[in-house]
Structure formats: structure tokens, C-alpha cells
Amino acid sequence: MKGRHKYLLMPLLAAVVFTNVACSDVTESSYSSLSNAKDRGAVERGWVPALLNEEIFNIREIHNIDTNERWGTFQFTKGKNPVDTSKLTTVSAAEVAKQAFREPAVSWWPSILRLPIAELKLSQSGFQIYTDSEARLLFAYNSGKGIGYFWSVDQGTRQ
Secondary structure (H helix, E strand, C coil): CHHHHHHHHHHHHHHHHHHHHHCCCEEEEEEEEHHHHHHCCCCCCCCCCCCECCCCEEEEEEEECCCCEEEEEEECCCCCCCECHHHCEECCHHHHHHECCCCCCCCCCCHHHCCCCCHHHHHCCCCEEEEECCCCEEEEEECCCCEEEEEECCCCECC
16 A cells, blocks of 8 residues: 555645646846846846846846746946946945845856955956845946946845
């Protein structure tokens, strides 16, 4: 009798595993420009921040519908400011290292922003870092390289 239960549970277990993998609420999208992201509803839904300037391009974002977490990367013309910093607050590398957030499981997320954050390396990287505390987002961009990132943070900090 015990042997037969094992064979009955195997298909059920396989169905549960398949359902959990197939029904992921994580979505990744790409946009050629901010206007393209707006046209496709990514800014309105909050997956791409509205504080990004119109000149950015090659936007990639990933978001989790269940947790409202979001991560993204974008490019911009070197030497330009890709973010409306008038509504943001400057953040130090030390403050970023203390923020509670998860990194995305994507190849395009930079090593400098992978956990644990190396404060000294980040502070010497050329990235300018800002926060939008209302939306709980961090922005990091390097004007000399024309690359930027944004990601969600939790209310708390890491210990």
C-alpha cells in the first residue's frame, strides 16, 4: 500500500512544481525609448520611473507584480543628466550598502550593484546615486559611460 502512494504523489508533486515555475509573476520587458515605454503603459503602471528624462533609450526593466519590486537599466547620451534630480535626494555609497533590496536574477544587472555592495568600489565607480523616497527607488547613473540603473528598496535597512 505504501508503495502505491508514492506513485500517486509523484504526479501531484510534479504538477505543483510546474505550476509554481510556470506561473511566475516576474516580467521582463525592453523599450527603445521612454516614449515607447509610455506608449506601452510601463510608466503609467510604474514599472519604468516617470522621473527619467525623455532622452534615455535602450530601457530594460524587470518587475514582480506580487511584491511591486522593479529593476531597470537604460542608456543616455554621455555627459547628459538622465534623471530629473530636482525631485531626488543624493545618496552615498555607504547609504546604498545599508538599503534593504533584492538584486534581480538577470545577466544585465551590474556587478557593482550586486549584493553585498562594496562601498568603496561603488563610491569610486563614477556613479551618481539618488533616491526617490516616496516611490522607494534608487537611481544610479554614470554620465561618463552613459549608463544608468534603477531599483526598488524596502522601507528598512540591512543589519
